[in-house]
Amino acid sequence: xxxxxxxxxxxxxxxxxxxxxxxxxxxxxxxxxxxxxxxxxxxxxxxxxxxxxxxxxxxxxxxxxxxxxxxxxxxxxxxxxxxxxxxxxxxxxxxxxxxxxxxxxxxxxxxxxxxxxxxxxxxxxxxxxxxxxxxxxxxxxxxxxxxxxxxxxxxxxxxxxxxxxxxxxxxxxxxxxxxxxxxxxxxxxxxxxxxxxxxxxxxxxxxxxxxxxxxxxxxxxxxxx
Numbered sequence: 001x002x003x004x005x006x007x008x009x010x011x012x013x014x015x016x017x018x019x020x021x022x023x024x025x026x027x028x029x030x031x032x033x034x035x036x037x038x039x040x041x042x043x044x045x046x047x048x049x050x051x052x053x054x055x056x057x058x059x060x061x062x063x064x065x066x067x068x069x070x071x072x073x074x075x076x077x078x079x080x081x082x083x084x085x086x087x088x089x090x091x092x093x094x095x096x097x098x099x100x101x102x103x104x105x106x107x108x109x110x111x112x113x114x115x116x117x118x119x120x121x122x123x124x125x126x127x128x129x130x131x132x133x134x135x136x137x138x139x140x141x142x143x144x145x146x147x148x149x150x151x152x153x154x155x156x157x158x159x160x161x162x163x164x165x166x167x168x169x170x171x172x173x174x175x176x177x178x179x180x181x182x183x184x185x186x187x188x189x190x191x192x193x194x195x196x197x198x199x200x201x202x203x204x205x206x207x208x209x210x211x212x213x214x215x216x217x218x219x220x221x222x223x224x225x
Contacts, residue, residue: 050202053202053203054202055082055138056081057200057202057203058082058138058169058215058217059082059086059138060085060203061167061198061205062082062086062136062217063085063088065165065167066086066089066090066133066134066165066167067133067134067165069089069090069133069134069164070090070092070133071090071092071094071131071132071134072089072090072092072093072094072132072133072134072136073093073094073095073096073132073134073135073136074094074096074136074137075122075135075136075140075156076096076097076098076122076137076138076139076140077095077096077097077102077106077117078097078099078102078106079102079105079106079109079110080095080102080105080109080110080111080115080117081109082136082138083095083106083110084110086134086136087112087114089134090134091114092114092115092116093114093115093116094116094118094132095115095116095117095118096117096118096119096120096122096125097117097119097120098119098120098121098122099119100119103117103118122140123152127159129158129159130159130162131159131161132159132160132161132164133160133163133165134164134165134166134167135159135165135166135167136167136168137156137166137167137168138167138168138169139169139170140168141153141168141169141170142170142171142176142177146181149185150185150188150189151189152189153186153189153190157189157190157192157220157222160222162222162225163221163223163224164222165219165220165221166190166193166218166219166220166221167217167218167219168218168220169200169215169216169217169218170182170216171215172212172213172214172215172216173214179210182216186218192223193220193221193222193223194220194221195218195219195220196218196219197216197217197218198216198218198219199217200214200215205217
């Protein structure tokens with residue numbers, strides 16, 4: 001029998017709260033084309049370019065839309081700067097990333113008792129259902145093969161508590177994900193959610209219009225029952 005992947009024992013300091021319990025009955029998420037790793041951002045210094053500022057703005061936007069909650073998962077947490085921002089809304093943040101150098105940086109600069117980081121393939125994570133109050137996954141959807149994208153999102157949504165919030169970002173454009181593809185994907189995979197779409201322009205986020213391309217941020221709230 002193949003042993004299920006596991007994270008370090010420190011991953012669940014409060015087992016009674018069922019915070020990120022690994023579920024042997026769940027299946028891994030479908031594979032991705034390339035590593036899903038956030039750029040390295042150091043919050044100890046000012047953001048130095050537009051891409052970095054926009055990246056931090058997405059995390060600030062995500063944090064504003066999360067409920068005040070117990071536990072948040074940051075998929076592809078990279079350097080940990082975003083997870084640190086999310087901790088303003090959550091009692092505990094769990095960051096996961098494939099890249100060992102990113103996790104090492106995150107632990108050194110942002111790791112606390114409430115904000116923990118773990119190296120692992122996102123597609124191999126096996127959480128029990130309904131263990132997170134918020135899930136944030138910025139810039140990872142484009143890396144998932146299009147035929148597996150609905151399964152990917154449905155798997156992530158399964159980890160989310162009723163009433164919890166999922167925030168994802170995706171680049172819209174003819175060479176990436178089109179409006180029609182995004183609408184079809186969301187309607188198939190987030191069937192039990194209320195969904196809002198926003199277009200990012202720097203620090204500004206406005207409701208997405210049908211003919212607009214660029215960075216789209218999706219906020220999906222899972223229905224209570």
